[in-house]
Amino acid sequence: MNDQLIKAHVRLTDAVRRATARLDDETGDVPGWVLITLMTAALVTGIWAIAGEQLKGMFERAITGVTGPDQVHN
Numbered sequence: 001m002n003d004q005l006i007k008a009h010v011r012l013t014d015a016v017r018r019a020t021a022r023l024d025d026e027t028g029d030v031p032g033w034v035l036i037t038l039m040t041a042a043l044v045t046g047i048w049a050i051a052g053e054q055l056k057g058m059f060e061r062a063i064t065g066v067t068g069p070d071q072v073h074n
Contacts, residue, residue, distance in 0.1 A: 048055070
């Protein structure tokens with residue numbers, strides 16, 4: 001019985017050490033961050049190309065609603 005407990009303890013200790021080593025690794029996932037950045041830029045560009053005029057109109061109406069029609073400068 002003691003042998004089984006010792007073996008289980010050793011396996012658990014090793015697993016915790018390996019998990020802790022992975023958490024301490026600060027190299028990061030550079031390819032993943034690059035992919036997220038590129039995908040975000042592509043989405044913004046696509047939305048801007050498709051709905052740029054509508055977004056501009058919405059923004060101008062929102063600013064006019066806050067500042068009043070006399071304050072808008074084009």
